Amino acid sequence: MSWPALYAQLVGANRHSTSLGKIWLSVLFIFRVMVLVVAAESVWGDEQSDFTCNTLQPGCENVCYDQFFPVSHIRLWSLQLVFVSTPTLLVSMYVAYRNHCDRRRLLQGQEEELETLKTRRLPIVGALWWTYFCSLVFKMLFEGSFMYVLYVVYDGFEMPRLVQCDQWPCPNLVDCFISRPTEKTIFTVFMATASSICMVLNLAELAYLVAKALNR
Amino acid sequence: MSNMSWSFLTRLLEEIHNHSTFVGKVWLTVLIIFRIVLTAVGGESIYSDEQTKFTCNTKQPGCDNVCYDAFAPLSHVRFWVFQIIMISTPSIMYMGYAIHKIARSSEVERRKHQRLHKRPPPHTRWRESQPLEDALEVHDGKVQPVSNTGKDPPKHDGRRKILQQGLMRIYVLQLMSRAIFEIAFLAGQYLLYGFRVNPSYVCNRIPCPHRVDCFISRPTEKTIFLLIMYVVSCLCLVLNVCEMLHLGIGTFRDTLHMKRNRGRRPGSYGYPFSRNITASPPGYNLVMKTDKPSRIPNSLIPHEQNMANVAQEQQCTSPDENIPSDLASLHRHLRVAQEQLDMAFQTYQIKNTQQTSRTSSPVSGGTVAEQNRVNTVQEKQGARPRSATDKATTIVKNVKTSVWI
Numbered sequence: 001m002s003w004p005a006l007y008a009q010l011v012g013a014n015r016h017s018t019s020l021g022k023i024w025l026s027v028l029f030i031f032r033v034m035v036l037v038v039a040a041e042s043v044w045g046d047e048q049s050d051f052t053c054n055t056l057q058p059g060c061e062n063v064c065y066d067q068f069f070p071v072s073h074i075r076l077w078s079l080q081l082v083f084v085s086t087p088t089l090l091v092s093m094y095v096a097y098r099n100h101c102d103r104r105r106l107l108q109g110q111e112e113e114l115e116t117l118k119t120r121r122l123p124i125v126g127a128l129w130w131t132y133f134c135s136l137v138f139k140m141l142f143e144g145s146f147m148y149v150l151y152v153v154y155d156g157f158e159m160p161r162l163v164q165c166d167q168w169p170c171p172n173l174v175d176c177f178i179s180r181p182t183e184k185t186i187f188t189v190f191m192a193t194a195s196s197i198c199m200v201l202n203l204a205e206l207a208y209l210v211a212k213a214l215n216r
Numbered sequence: 217m218s219n220m221s222w223s224f225l226t227r228l229l230e231e232i233h234n235h236s237t238f239v240g241k242v243w244l245t246v247l248i249i250f251r252i253v254l255t256a257v258g259g260e261s262i263y264s265d266e267q268t269k270f271t272c273n274t275k276q277p278g279c280d281n282v283c284y285d286a287f288a289p290l291s292h293v294r295f296w297v298f299q300i301i302m303i304s305t306p307s308i309m310y311m312g313y314a315i316h317k318i319a320r321s322s323e324v325e326r327r328k329h330q331r332l333h334k335r336p337p338p339h340t341r342w343r344e345s346q347p348l349e350d351a352l353e354v355h356d357g358k359v360q361p362v363s364n365t366g367k368d369p370p371k372h373d374g375r376r377k378i379l380q381q382g383l384m385r386i387y388v389l390q391l392m393s394r395a396i397f398e399i400a401f402l403a404g405q406y407l408l409y410g411f412r413v414n415p416s417y418v419c420n421r422i423p424c425p426h427r428v429d430c431f432i433s434r435p436t437e438k439t440i441f442l443l444i445m446y447v448v449s450c451l452c453l454v455l456n457v458c459e460m461l462h463l464g465i466g467t468f469r470d471t472l473h474m475k476r477n478r479g480r481r482p483g484s485y486g487y488p489f490s491r492n493i494t495a496s497p498p499g500y501n502l503v504m505k506t507d508k509p510s511r512i513p514n515s516l517i518p519h520e521q522n523m524a525n526v527a528q529e530q531q532c533t534s535p536d537e538n539i540p541s542d543l544a545s546l547h548r549h550l551r552v553a554q555e556q557l558d559m560a561f562q563t564y565q566i567k568n569t570q571q572t573s574r575t576s577s578p579v580s581g582g583t584v585a586e587q588n589r590v591n592t593v594q595e596k597q598g599a600r601p602r603s604a605t606d607k608a609t610t611i612v613k614n615v616k617t618s619v620w621i
Contacts, residue, residue, distance in 0.1 A: 007224070019316060026308065029224060030301060037221040038256075039297045050267055052277045054423065161282060162423075175423060177278035179267060182289040 003033055010085055013092035015121055016128075020205040024198060025088075028081070031194045036077055040187050043180055044074045050179030057171055064165035064176045070153060073184070077191055080146035084198070087135035087142075094131045095122060124209070125216070133209055140202045147195050150188075157192055159184040222256055229304060232311045237374060239459035243452060244307075250448045251300055254441075259293035262437050266291065269433030276425055283419035283430045292409065292438065296445060299401045303394055303452070310390040314383050388463065395456045402449050411446070413438040 007029065014025055047069070053061045124132055151157065159181040166173045178184075226248055233241055270284045415435040420427045432438075 003221070022312070026312070030228075030305070030308070034221040034225060035297070035301065039294045043291075043294065046267060050281060052281060054277045161285060162278070175278060177281040177423075179281050180285055180288075182285050183291060183294065186290055187294075 003037060006082065006085055007033075009092070010088055013088045013095070016091060016095055016124070017088075017132075018124070018205060018208060020201055020208060024201045024205070027194065027198055027201065028085070032077070032191065032198075033081060035187075035190065035194075036074070036081070040077070040191070041074055043183050043187055044072060046179055047072065051176060053165070053170070053174045053176040055170060055174045057169055060165075060167075060170040060174060061176070063167045064163070064170065064174070067165055067167055068163050068176075068178075073150070073154075073188060073191075076146065076150055076153075080142070080195070083142040083146070084139055087138040090135045090138075091128075091131055094128060098122065098128075124212075129209065129213060133206070136202050136206050136209070140199055140206075143195055143199045143202070147192060150192075154188075157185070157188045159188065222252055225301075225304060226252065228308055228311070232307045235311055235314050236307075237459060237462065239455060239462050243455040243459065246448070246452055246455060247300070247303070251296070251445070251452075254444065254448070255293060255296045255300065258441055259296065262434060262441060263291060263293045265433055270430060272419065272424070272428045272430040274424060274428045276423055279419070279421075279424040279428060280430070282421045283417065283424065283428065286419055286421055287417045287430065287432070290408065292442065292445075295405065295408070299405075299449075302397050302401070306390040306393040306397070310383075310386055313386055317383065384463075384467075388460070391456060391460050391463075395453060395460075398449060398453045398456065402446070402453070405442075405446065405449070409442060411439075411443065413442060 010025060014022055017025070048065055051061060051065045053064055122128055159178060161178060161181045163176050163178065164173050165176050229244055229248060233244055236244065266288070267284050270280060270287070272280050272283050413432060413435045415432060417430045417432060418427055419430050
């Protein structure tokens with residue numbers, strides 16, 4: 001997962017966000033991406049190698065692991081972060097389009113204005129407002145749906161210590177033990193909390209945009 | 217991959233460097249070097265095999281997993297990662313707030329100038345907030361954490377500058393929340409892990425058939441590391457407390473000075489440029505030098521006060537305050553200085569009408585050299601030369617040449 005590339009894309013769009021948007025970006029990178037990369041990946045690193053079942057039957061562990069972990073948490077969170085960051089790119093695409101139009105118009109005029117084009121900050125009105133609004137709505141949708149998917153696939157945010165499995169080729173109902181269940185629960189709860197904070201920030205930003213538009 | 221994530225945080229923390237007091241910078245350095253580097257480097261190598269080498273005295277499958285989970289609900293390394301993130305958070309939030317506030321105040325200043333002079337003053341093109349915001353921004357896909365036009369980023373560090381920007385309250389709040397988090401994590405570390413990692417752990421959870429002994433890998437190394445991190449946490453806490461004391465004592469001393477100077481005020485108020493003015497506007501002393509030699513109380517007057525005293529009459533501020541570092545007010549001060557220079561020049565001309573042809577250049581050359589010497593002596597002795605004030609002195613020197621030539 002190339003997080004630096006994503007980071008480079010997002011901070012470019014950061015200039016045109018509101019202050020809440022900037023806070024959202026910081027929360028995203030510090031509390032979610034950083035924690036994911038630095039800590040969570042090492043917790044889930046041995047999730048299959050240390051998944052032991054109470055049987056010597058070959059293949060039983062693989063099958064049972066696959067039954068209980070169709071998608072690993074780490075992959076789900078990485079996907080969630082990528083999807084949640086994507087609507088911001090909508091905004092930067094729109095800004096780039098506007099700059100392109102203005103640049104063409106300005107090329108017939110002064111040359112020095114071209115420099116300010118790159119560094120200016122567009123006010124959030126009109127079409128940019130709608131783009132921003134849509135991006136926020138999509139962000140919230142993605143966050144909510146990924147949290148829901150996690151909740152449904154793993155039956156809550158808690159990781160059980162023991163799961164029972166009787167898929168073929170396991171000979172009978174075997175007990176299988178998950179590695180580091182408590183640590184995984186702690187991290188799942190932490191990431192769910194960070195997701196909700198991001199959702200609350202998005203909601204607040206939405207309300208702020210609407211209020212600003214109504215004031216105008 | 218994790219190096220990249222740590223570098224993101226360290227880059228942000230370096231930006232905070234420009235917004236802290238001296239003790240704050242020391243704290244930051246301790247944080248980065250001792251905690252982040254130690255956690256990343258030591259944690260990786262010591263704790264990498266903590267589960268694979270955790271063996272229990274039984275062949276029962278699953279017993280290892282369950283007993284490891286009971287022994288370490290949260291591993292040391294992850295705990296320290298949480299600790300570092302939580303402790304950096306107040307500083308990062310303060311930095312965001314400071315940048316926001318400084319950007320807003322420079323916007324207000326710019327608009328005020330535009331209204332007053334009906335033309336954009338020369339400093340608007342250099343937006344103060346721009347280099348600060350660039351810490352979180354990218355230009356053309358390349359990350360430029362410091363500045364975009366090659367200028368030095370404006371430093372709002374040091375207790376006085378923080379005070380002037382009106383950020384002191386939030387700064388203290390940030391310090392206190394840092395201290396609270398530090399104490400909370402220290403307590404949590406003690407409750408969770410104690411002071412020692414025992415080599416063996418007794419476990420009686422299902423499916424272990426009975427009470428089994430489980431053995432931890434590298435317990436001594438982990439104990440040493442745990443103790444080191446305790447010491448570093450306590451050191452950071454002590455630095456926090458020192459910083460709060462430093463702020464408190466400094467503010468107390470400032471108020472004392474202010475009270476003392478308020479008593480001294482009536483004497484020097486009649487004459488706007490008291491003997492405190494030595495170097496700026498330097499041209500002015502050319503005028504006054506013939507009348508009375510200016511005595512420089514070197515111990516008391518730092519370099520910045522020369523500029524501050526230029527605007528003393530207008531602002532009625534205590535000479536102990538530093539000049540504001542934004543270029544806007546600097547330009548204002550320079551304009552005032554120039555007006556006073558013109559006035560003083562006129563009085564000088566009136567005074568010395570009888571004197572023979574005293575061409576400006578040789579005299580100014582000689583006294584300028586002397587003045588420069590005086591300036592450098594002053595700078596060496598007490599001042600903390602800052603880039604803005606250095607620029608100011610060069611600009612003032614240019615002003616002087618424009619007056620005399």
